[in-house]
């Protein structure tokens with residue numbers, strides 16, 4: 339079975355109604371990264387940070403996977419597929435993809451603010467001030483904040499290095515180290531980028547651009563890959 343990697347970012351969830359990160363109407367036009375997405379912010383104003391993620395979590399609980407997520411899940415039947423996502427939402431899971439690596443954490447989980455291995459599932463419920471982990475400290479979102487290490491990077495490296503086909507979808511390739519992973523796909527015979535806003539002169543060497551939104555491009559692309567396999 340050929341090995342296929344999907345490397346996804348916020349754009350794959352845009353048509354589900356989740357704001358992206360850096361588009362002009364994106365999340366970070368309305369919030370300062372320094373105020374809500376760093377360990378320093380959590381130390382300074384934990385209530386503000388928890389509230390920011392509580393709102394994101396509740397919104398994610400209300401939306402549904404789109405045709406992009408759903409078509410990607412069909413790849414599991416024909417390829418050894420891994421979805422390596424920068425997204426903290428659970429829409430790939432809910433669309434049916436089985437093998438998913440979250441580089442930047444998962445919003446449906448909370449973890450101890452002192453012991454990063456003490457992780458629990460919380461679904462779409464809020465995390466409140468005073469809500470403690472099993473080891474007795476304040477819970478925080480199970481999210482990789484700016485300035486924190488990306489532990490799943492090491493797991494992602496061999497997977498992407500050995501893939502035969504790479505689909506990159508919905509990422510501006512601006513957030514490092516995650517964005518650097520695509521350069522390790524040196525064995526891939528086919529590398530495709532799906533994005534409605536990129537132009538061919540902006541994409542990395544060796545990639546083919548399928549210009550369009552995830553929900554409009556991925557269903558056809560996936561059918562083509564399934565037929566060609």
Ligand code: NAD
Pocket residue numbers: 346347348349350351352353356357358359360361364365424425426427442507508509510511512513532533534535536550551552553
């Ligand atoms: P980004 O906002 O920097 O880039 C989004 C990309 O998606 C852009 O290139 C844009 O042109 C493209 N895009 C917009 N609409 C699209 C559509 N309908 N279909 C396909 N592509 C579309 O996002 P990023 O590169 O993922 O940024 C990285 C960070 O954003 C990650 O750390 C991630 O954790 C965080 N983030 C995640 C979510 C989520 O979990 N849904 C939401 C916002 C931000």
